[in-house]
Amino acid sequence: MSYADRQLTSGEGVAYRARQHWLALVVNGRRAWLMLIVGIALLVISTQIKDPAVVQTAFLYLGLAVVVLAALWIGIMTWDWRNEEYLVTSRRVIKVEGILNKRLGDSSLEKINDAVVDQNIVGRIFGFADLDILTANDQAFDRFRMLARAADFHKAILEAKHALEIDVARGPGYTAGPARMTADEVTQAIDQLAGLRDRGAISAEDFEAKKAELLGRL
Numbered sequence: 001m002s003y004a005d006r007q008l009t010s011g012e013g014v015a016y017r018a019r020q021h022w023l024a025l026v027v028n029g030r031r032a033w034l035m036l037i038v039g040i041a042l043l044v045i046s047t048q049i050k051d052p053a054v055v056q057t058a059f060l061y062l063g064l065a066v067v068v069l070a071a072l073w074i075g076i077m078t079w080d081w082r083n084e085e086y087l088v089t090s091r092r093v094i095k096v097e098g099i100l101n102k103r104l105g106d107s108s109l110e111k112i113n114d115a116v117v118d119q120n121i122v123g124r125i126f127g128f129a130d131l132d133i134l135t136a137n138d139q140a141f142d143r144f145r146m147l148a149r150a151a152d153f154h155k156a157i158l159e160a161k162h163a164l165e166i167d168v169a170r171g172p173g174y175t176a177g178p179a180r181m182t183a184d185e186v187t188q189a190i191d192q193l194a195g196l197r198d199r200g201a202i203s204a205e206d207f208e209a210k211k212a213e214l215l216g217r218l
Contacts, residue, residue, distance in 0.1 A: 004085040004096045007104060016088040016156035021128035024146040025074075025081055032073040039066030086144060088156040090164065093133060095142065107133060107142065109161045114199075115154045123150075133157075155202070162192050186214045 008014070026033065042063030049056040076099075085096040092106045112133055119129035129150035133142045147153060166189055190211055197207040 002085055002096075003083075003102055004087050004094050004104070007094065007096075007106075008089065009091070011090075012092075013090045014087055015090060015160045016153060018086045018144075018148055018150075018153045019084050020081060020144075021126065021146050021148040022081075023126055023128060025077060027146065029074060029077045032070050032077065035066060036070035036074065039063050039068075039070055042066060086147065086153065088153065088160050090160060093142075093157060095144070105142065109157070109164050112157065112161060115157050117150050117154050119150065158196055158199070159202070162196060165192060189214050 005014070040063070042059050044063075046056050046059035046063055049059060080097075080099050083097070083099050085094070087094040087096075092108050093112070094104065094106045097103045114134045116132045116134065117129050118132065123129045123146075128146045128148050131144040131147050131150045131154060133144075144150070144153070166185075193202070193207050193210055193214075196202045197204060202210075
């Protein structure tokens, strides 16, 4: 069980998991990768030096030291990347970072007004984007940089928020499943789905399928 899973409260389920795209290791670790290239270059140069031997040895050991340090640096960054956890649950959005010292941040779905995906041409090619989560005042309070499948993460947030709003509207007696609904509840749910469709969070086909399901609960 991951660190984030251990922080879940009773009845809280995970709707979606994500992490940074692997290219974040290249972008964020560019100094380490440059250091590795320099170390390899020093090793190559050492093989070309025949005399004096002391210069060849100096380049050899310097290159080995630089390569080892760069490899350790890259290894730590990779370990840190693998320990990142970005979760959408039935109640909040959770962000966990850190290897030994963990940093956990979470945002209640009720306080989230919207989530904005910022994707450039490179992100469209490789499948990553930045995601800004906005409060009710439309101020970004968190940014998920180079998030893999950010559009799916965005959709999961909106769907989880929508489901939570329906639960709250129904009151504490609500239980999951195809329960009967009143006409007002169905109308409210369809209006909320229409809002998600208009914002592009769900497709027109998804809207019609869910609408038919809701109408079947009358």
